[in-house]
Amino acid sequence: MSSSDGNLHVALLPSSGTGHLLPYLRLAASLIHHQWSLTLITTHPIVSSAESQLISTFLSAFPQITQKKFHTIPLDPVAANITDPFQLQWETIRQSAHLLSPLISSSSPPLSFIITDVTLMSSVISVTAKLCLPNYILFTSSARMLSLFSCFPSIPSSIPKESLPPILLDSNSSFTKNFSDDSGSLKHFNGVLINSFEELEKEQLEMLASGNLTKGLPPVFPLGPFLPLEVERISLFAPLKWLENQEESSVVYVSFGSRTAMSKEQIRELGYGLVLSGRKFLWVVKSKVVDKEEEEGLDEILGHRLMKKIENNGLVVKEWVDQWQILSQKAVGGFISHCGWNSVVEAAWHGIPVLGWPQQGDQMINAEVIEAGGWGLCMKSWGWGSNHLVKGVEIGDKIKDLMGNQRMKMECARISEVAKQRSKAGEGCENMLKTLFQSLKKS
Numbered sequence: 271m272s273s274s275d276g277n278l279h280v281a282l283l284p285s286s287g288t289g290h291l292l293p294y295l296r297l298a299a300s301l302i303h304h305q306w307s308l309t310l311i312t313t314h315p316i317v318s319s320a321e322s323q324l325i326s327t328f329l330s331a332f333p334q335i336t337q338k339k340f341h342t343i344p345l346d347p348v349a350a351n352i353t354d355p356f357q358l359q360w361e362t363i364r365q366s367a368h369l370l371s372p373l374i375s376s377s378s379p380p381l382s383f384i385i386t387d388v389t390l391m392s393s394v395i396s397v398t399a400k401l402c403l404p405n406y407i408l409f410t411s412s413a414r415m416l417s418l419f420s421c422f423p424s425i426p427s428s429i430p431k432e433s434l435p436p437i438l439l440d441s442n443s444s445f446t447k448n449f450s451d452d453s454g455s456l457k458h459f460n461g462v463l464i465n466s467f468e469e470l471e472k473e474q475l476e477m478l479a480s481g482n483l484t485k486g487l488p489p490v491f492p493l494g495p496f497l498p499l500e501v502e503r504i505s506l507f508a509p510l511k512w513l514e515n516q517e518e519s520s521v522v523y524v525s526f527g528s529r530t531a532m533s534k535e536q537i538r539e540l541g542y543g544l545v546l547s548g549r550k551f552l553w554v555v556k557s558k559v560v561d562k563e564e565e566e567g568l569d570e571i572l573g574h575r576l577m578k579k580i581e582n583n584g585l586v587v588k589e590w591v592d593q594w595q596i597l598s599q600k601a602v603g604g605f606i607s608h609c610g611w612n613s614v615v616e617a618a619w620h621g622i623p624v625l626g627w628p629q630q631g632d633q634m635i636n637a638e639v640i641e642a643g644g645w646g647l648c649m650k651s652w653g654w655g656s657n658h659l660v661k662g663v664e665i666g667d668k669i670k671d672l673m674g675n676q677r678m679k680m681e682c683a684r685i686s687e688v689a690k691q692r693s694k695a696g697e698g699c700e701n702m703l704k705t706l707f708q709s710l711k712k713s
């Protein structure tokens with residue numbers, strides 16, 4: 271970009287959950303590259319130690335970024351009727367949003383604009399509008415999800431009603447109320463930044479750009495694919511070492527992201543499914559929503575019989591792994607994923623076919639992006655996470671389908687190639703940021 275925009279000062283306000291934090295940090299790193307001054311607003315207390323460690327490593331690696339600590343007013347989970355700790359934190363931030371005003375006003379040099387997480391939109395826009403501060407959203411999901419979000423409570427004809435998470439079909443839930451309020455506030459924002467790219471979601475991005483879907487939708491800037499940072503690297507070498515000794519495209523990688531815990535019963539069925547598939551596998555087991563502390567040992571979660579069966583076929587871990595590194599190994603030939611959006615984009619970049627097993631939230635809609643692109647499966651018949659027990663035999667059969675499907679492999683290779691070209695040239699992102707800067711000057 272030109273030197274005329276070199277003096278911008280941008281604040282980033284991520285929400286809670288690693289899947290929301292990571293895209294912020296990845297975006298921040300590319301904005302620094304453009305010589306913009308950055309302030310990262312961090313919310314305290316932080317829910318998981320994974321997030322707090324990530325924030326401190328990030329800030330030590332980028333000392334030029336200013337940290338502003340935002341101390342929220344605690345919320346009683348019982349009164350708020352929210353059990354998920356991450357959703358509770360979203361609500362806490364929302365209800366403390368007025369406290370952002372002095373924090374924003376005291377920024378020096380004055381802020382040029384702020385980038386707000388999608389889960390905080392309607393509460394933060396009222397603060398920034400009063401301060402006449404331009405506000406952009408970083409939408410941490412797919413363009414397909416954005417199309418639903420922009421119309422809600424209407425549902426676009428391209429999205430089956432069954433793909434909406436059950437919580438969104440309950441009009442009395444606070445989640446649905448916030449979702450609706452956030453959707454309604456969309457037109458007051460200056461733009462929507464999204465970790466997607468044309469070849470991944472052509473139709474949806476075109477539909478959003480056409481303005482036919484939603485009146486008053488601000489411009490959408492597809493800046494993806496976002497790439498991981500050096501600070502995200504971790505030194506758990508066992509899985510990588512194990513993968514090095516496996517044949518090309520022979521291993522199924524299984525992970526359900528940073529905040530999805532499965533029931534012990536379902537974990538065991540999945541284990542049997544993996545064994546029955548006859549394929550090698552690398553499986554990250556997660557039975558707690560927040561972090562990994564106080565977790566039972568793998569022996570207790572899986573049981574001795576299953577552990578014995580697994581021994582010769584795969585590697586099971588319960589620690590955080592370096593997903594990006596794992597996906598980049600030649601041995602990995604398939605990915606069983608909950609279809610959190612970061613995982614989807616990472617799988618696309620590496621060209622790994624996905625067996626999509628959505629558990630909650632936007633994940634079914636994200637899995638449909640993969641299915642529509644022809645590079646993976648979306649297991650609708652497996653229902654939503656805890657509502658449904660999927661038996662091992664069925665899981666085993668689907669893994670065979672995934673690993674043996676040549677057409678999906680070819681489609682994947684094609685998407686991976688364009689994704690890599692995009693990130694190599696940085697052109698998509700560069701041009702988009704230029705357009706964003708121009709739209710800012712007009713506002």
Ligand code: UDP
Pocket residue numbers: 287288289290292525526527528529530554589590591592593594609610611612613614616
């Ligand atoms: N991730 C990782 N190691 C793990 C689990 C997750 O590196 O053991 C990363 C993964 O690569 C992705 C992010 O954490 O970038 C999870 O985000 P996603 O949107 O896929 O799912 P969420 O955790 O938000 O449900």
Ligand code: UDP
Pocket residue numbers: 287289290360388389390410411415419445448449452453610630631632633
């Ligand atoms: N969302 C929102 N406002 C809220 C909560 C959620 O707009 O207050 C949207 C947002 O697009 C988010 C999606 O709902 O990505 C799904 O929420 P989920 O609980 O699955 O969180 P995520 O998977 O994004 O971490």
